[in-house]
Amino acid sequence: MPRTGPDAPSRPFPRELLAGDTLAAARALLGAHLVRDPAPADAIRERRAGRIVEVEAYIGEADRASHARFGPTARNRVMFGPPGIAYVYLVYGMHHCLNVVSEPATRPAALLVRAVEPVAGVAAMRAARAATRRGTGTRPPPDARLASGPGLVCAAFSIDRSHTGLDLCAATSPLRLEAAPAGEPGPPIVETPRIGIDYAGEPWTSMPWRFLVAGSPSVSGRSPRATA
DNA sequence: GCAAAGATTTGCT
DNA sequence: GCAAATCTTTGCC
Numbered sequence: 001m002p003r004t005g006p007d008a009p010s011r012p013f014p015r016e017l018l019a020g021d022t023l024a025a026a027r028a029l030l031g032a033h034l035v036r037d038p039a040p041a042d043a044i045r046e047r048r049a050g051r052i053v054e055v056e057a058y059i060g061e062a063d064r065a066s067h068a069r070f071g072p073t074a075r076n077r078v079m080f081g082p083p084g085i086a087y088v089y090l091v092y093g094m095h096h097c098l099n100v101v102s103e104p105a106t107r108p109a110a111l112l113v114r115a116v117e118p119v120a121g122v123a124a125m126r127a128a129r130a131a132t133r134r135g136t137g138t139r140p141p142p143d144a145r146l147a148s149g150p151g152l153v154c155a156a157f158s159i160d161r162s163h164t165g166l167d168l169c170a171a172t173s174p175l176r177l178e179a180a181p182a183g184e185p186g187p188p189i190v191e192t193p194r195i196g197i198d199y200a201g202e203p204w205t206s207m208p209w210r211f212l213v214a215g216s217p218s219v220s221g222r223s224p225r226a227t228a
Numbered sequence: 229g230c231a232a233a234g235a236t237t238t239g240c241t
Numbered sequence: 242g243c244a245a246a247t248c249t250t251t252g253c254c
Contacts, residue, residue, distance in 0.1 A: 056235070065235070075250065090234070093247035096237050098247080112235055141249095151236050196235055222237095230254085241243080 010035070012084030013177035017059065018083035022102040022109045023056045025083075026211045029055050031117030031180040032186045036157045038124070039174065043131065045112065048157055050147055051180075051188075051211040054114040054220055056194045058099070059084035061108060064188035065200035070106035079108040088154070088161050096160050100168055100177065114195075114210070118149045118156070120220040122212075125156040144217040172214050188214040195220070 010033075011101045017028045033054050038045040057068035058079075066091065067076040078101055087099040087110050099110040118125060125146045134156045141148075145154040154160065159175065168177045180186075191208040198205060212219050 058235075067235080070251070073250080089235085090249060092234060092236050092249095093249065097235060099235085114235085138239080151237070196237075198236075220236095230248105230252100232252085233252090234248105238245090238247105239243100240245100 007106075010171075011179040012169050012171045013084075013179050015084040018100060018102045018111075019104060022111065023209070024060050024104045025100075026038045026055050026057045026111055027186075027189055029113075030109060030189060030211055030213050031184065032097075033119060033178040033180070034080075034153070034157065035111065035176050035178050036121075037174045039158075040125060043093075043127040044121075044124040044160070046124045047118045048124050049127075049178075050051065050116030050153075050157075051215075051218075052113060052115075052118055052217050053117050053209050053216040054218070056068075056100075056112040056114055057109070057209040057211075059109045059209070061109075061202075062206055065194060065197035065204045066108070066110075068110075072108075076108070078165055079110050081105050084167055086163050086166040086168050086175065088159055088164045090161060096154035098154055098159050098163070099152045112150055113153055114150045115212075115216075115218050115220045115223070116153055116156075117213075117216055118143050118146050122146065126157045126219070129155050148218045149220040187216075190214045 018025045028208045036048045059066050082105050085101040098113045101110050103109040147153045190212045192210045194210045
């Protein structure tokens with residue numbers, strides 16, 4: 001069995017890296033892979049995988065930007081549970097967003113997966129994007145832009161609220177996280193304030209809790225600026 | 229029971 | 242640069 005390449009053995013993402021400090025977990029998640037096995041209902045039956053290049057941290061009930069600010073509710077209850085679990089919600093009535101629950105069950109926290117760089121299953125991603133109501137727009141995006149935003153990640157990977165509660169650290173889950181390929185160095189990381197949370201007010205709007213892989217062509221944004 | 233807002237994306241001006 | 246699309250969740254009466 002080769003140690004690198006498409007047939008390299010994959011390792012589930014270690015749950016212990018999500019069980020502690022969420023900011024450390026955010027940095028650890030960059031470079032890891034999001035993987036979805038093919039399903040019978042897929043238009044194109046192939047495995048989809050992408051390298052996580054952008055995440056945001058939402059930490060504790062005091063964080064006025066976090067869904068946990070309401071306390072436990074029917075929607076956010078998994079945030080108050082164990083780490084490694086998927087929390088998917090619908091935003092603006094049309095886009096789904098994928099979160100990975102972090103920290104022990106005693107503290108509500110999660111990491112929003114904001115962008116991934118496609119690694120495998122690009123055709124299936126395109127088909128999934130095209131199947132959404134708004135499709136892929138008037139022009140097909142380049143491969144690197146197929147999942148370059150939180151709503152786009154879920155569209156490209158066919159993720160919706162039914163995935164909430166799924167264990168992303170289990171090797172048997174159809175949707176899961178896998179550790180970065182063996183030998184791959186940790187990516188250069190840029191930290192910025194979070195996006196789209198002006199409603200939260202200070203100090204939350206200024207907390208540098210958005211983490212990006214520097215220079216990735218797949219980070220969110222209309223015209224991502226190269227961080228040379 | 230109803231009103232308001234939202235962890236976004238796209239297209240048009 | 243701005244507004245529309247679209248519907249669930251939360252907050253208040």
